Amino acid sequence: MDLVKLTMLLVPVAIFVAMMLAAIGGHRLAERHVSQTPDEGVVGAGAIDAAVLGLLGLLLAFWFNMAATHLDLRRSLIVEEANAIGTAWLRLDLLPAEDRLASRELFRAYVDGRLALTTHEPSGGPNATLDTKLDDIRAAIWTTSVAAAPRCQSAQAAMLQLDSLNEMFDAGTRHDASFNAHTPTAIVVLLAAVAIVATFLVGYDLGRSKRFEWFHATLFAGVIASTIWVIYDLEMPRYGLIRVDNYDRTIREVREGFDRVPEPMHAA
Secondary structure, three states, X not given: OOHHHHHHHHHHHHHHHHHHHHHHHHHHHHHHXXXXXXXXXXXXXXXXXXXXXXXXXXXXXXXXXXXXXXXXXXXXXXXXXXXXXXXXXHHHHHOOHHHHHXXXXXXXXXXXXXXXXXXXXXXXXXXXXXXXXXXXXXXXXXXXXXXXXXXXXXXHHHHHHHHHHHHHHXXXXXXXXXXXXXXXXXXXXXXXHHHHHHHHHHHHHHOOOOOOOHHHHHHHHHHHHHHHHHHHHHHOOOOOOOOOHHXXXXXXXXXXXXXXXXXXXXXX
16 A cells, blocks of 8 residues: 555544543543542633633644645646646647657657656656656757747747746646645644543543443544544545546646647647
8 A cells, every 4th residue: 555545544543542542541540530539620620621622623623724725726736737738739839840740749748747747647667767757858848949949930939939838847846846735744743632632631521420431432532533534635635535636637638639630820
């Protein structure tokens, strides 16, 4: 199993187990206190419990909002790159006829590499090798276009073509950066710690009864762990159940259009 997918499964399970252990520990500690001072209660315990549970809810809402924002941004950047690639492809017609064929072959190789890199489709090698290959193809596309620019019909045509290439490369960089941007680990660690402390307090409150309420403790830990798992899934839209495959299709459709016989064009 992929390491990222394994982590996505193990983190919520580990948090659930830790929360259950915390609930059991809180319950036993409360039983000991009750046996020693059966008539005394903890002044302000309800306010403390409410504050910790409120902080837990706030952190969950904050993380969920951040993950949902990241997902929307990633979707929009996929469409942006697809549009940039399509525009740059059309403006290849502004190049002299003798330069178009080579440029189109480089474009096909570039988009194939982008699909393999961003959607984890079979690429025939590790990502580091694919990154290097894409850098070489990108440089070749730019060099070919710059060399052909003086032979274009006009300086404006050459400028339009080069601008579209620049935008295509920039869109790819923004796309990659968005998928490497995740919620800081410190926030996730803090959320897990607060969840464990909150469950400890819940277990302590339940400890005033003689019997440990497995149903309530398990339900509370299960709901929190499941929520964390769903938010984590939002953060990894190429690995879990919540995916961006429908948006990746926009780039695939652009790539499929490359294999059709192009109509003669003189402007874009």
